Amino acid sequence: MTFSICVRERYTDEDGDDQTRFGVAVTTRLPGVGTLCPFASADGAVATQSLVNVELGRKGIEYLGDGLAVDDALEALLNADEGSAQRQLHGVDADGTFAFSGDKCNGWYGHRKGENYTVAGNLLTGEDVVEDTAAAYESDAHGDAPLAERLIDALAAGHAAGGDKREDLEVQSAALLVCNTEEETDDPYYNDLRVDASETPVADLRETYETAKRGYETVLEKYADEETDDEREADGATDDGRGPDEATDDGREPDEATDDETETDDE
Numbered sequence: 026m027t028f029s030i031c032v033r034e035r036y037t038d039e040d041g042d043d044q045t046r047f048g049v050a051v052t053t054r055l056p057g058v059g060t061l062c063p064f065a066s067a068d069g070a071v072a073t074q075s076l077v078n079v080e081l082g083r084k085g086i087e088y089l090g091d092g093l094a095v096d097d098a099l100e101a102l103l104n105a106d107e108g109s110a111q112r113q114l115h116g117v118d119a120d121g122t123f124a125f126s127g128d129k130c131n132g133w134y135g136h137r138k139g140e141n142y143t144v145a146g147n148l149l150t151g152e153d154v155v156e157d158t159a160a161a162y163e164s165d166a167h168g169d170a171p172l173a174e175r176l177i178d179a180l181a182a183g184h185a186a187g188g189d190k191r192e193d194l195e196v197q198s199a200a201l202l203v204c205n206t207e208e209e210t211d212d213p214y215y216n217d218l219r220v221d222a223s224e225t226p227v228a229d230l231r232e233t234y235e236t237a238k239r240g241y242e243t244v245l246e247k248y249a250d251e252e253t254d255d256e257r258e259a260d261g262a263t264d265d266g267r268g269p270d271e272a273t274d275d276g277r278e279p280d281e282a283t284d285d286e287t288e289t290d291d292e
Contacts, residue, residue: 027053027189028146028154029062029072030179033117034167044206045119050176052199052226054148054189059200059219064116067206069095071116075130075147078106081114089118096123115143133190139163144179150187158183171238173215176201177231184227199226201234214241 029051038044047070049063064071064082068089073082081102088098095118103109103125115124115136124136124143134147137159144159161182165175180199189197203216215237220229 027051027058027074028144028149028158028180028183029074029115030142030144030158030162030176031070031072031116031122032142032162032166032172032176033070033119033122034141034172036167038207046172046203046205047117048172048176048201048203049116050180050199050201052180052184052188052197052230054191054194054197056196056198056222058198059221063200063202065202065204066090067204069116069118070202070204071095071099071114072143072145073112073114074145075113075127075134076108076111078108078112081106081112085114085116094118095121099123099125113145113147115145117141117143141166144183146183148189148191150190153186154183154188157186171213171215172203173201173213173218173234174238176203177227177234180227181231195224196222197224197226198222199230201230213238 029049032048034046036044036046047065049065049070049072051058051062051072061077061079062072062074062082064086066086066089069086071082071085073079084102085099089095095116099114099116103112103114106112110127110129113126113130113134113136122138122143124138124145126134126136126145130147133149133151135152135155136143136145137155139159142162144155146155158179162175162179165178168175198221200219204212215234218230218233218237220226220233223229
C-alpha cells in the first residue's frame, strides 16, 4: 500500500468547548484502499498498510476507545503479529503519535512523525513522497479549510513528488476519513469518501469531495428554508405575511362585526 497521513487537530466548537478532530487519508496503485487502510473515530486515527493486516486498524481503534494510548495500543498489536516485519502501521490519538515500518517492507519505504501527525509509505519513488506530504500538511495545519480538503492537498503533494512507483498498475484508489469528539453533531458527507477504482485517484477524490461538500451545503440551505417556513406557520402568519391579530382585508379588527353578522338571542 502506498502512502497515508494521520492527523490530530484541536479546535473550539460553537459553544466554546475544546474539541479534537482526527483524520486519515491514503492513496495507492491498487483498487479499494478505503476498505483496508484508513480507520478513525472520536478517539484517534490509524492507518495499516504494506502487507496489510486489517485487524491492526480495527483493533487499534478499538483499543484507543478502551483508553489505551496510541503507542501502547499499536505496539501491543504488532508484538502479537507474526508478520509485523512486513507491516507499516501508524496513527495518532488525543495526546500522542506512533509510526512503525517493518524492515521487510518493500522500498522505498519509511515514515515521519510530526507533533500532530504521522506519514508513512512504501513502494514509493523516494523519500520525497513522504516529506512533501508532511510539508503540505504542515503548511496549512489548523487552516480555515475543512480537514478533509487539506488531507487531499497533502496526498496531492505526495503524488506530485512521485507517489507509488508501480507505474504499470493503472487501477488506483484513494480514501479519506475524518471524525471528531463533538457528541451531538452530524458529520458532513464529505468527511468519509472513497474512490475505489480510478486511473486518477487523487484528482477524483478532490472532485468527489467538492461535489459532496456542495451537496451538503445545498441540503443545509434547503432545510434551513423549510424550517423558516414552518416557524412562520407556527406563528400564525397568513399568506400575505400578517399574523392573526392584524387587521382584516376590509380594515376591521378581527373581533369587530356588523349587525347582520352578529347572532342574536331572537333567532
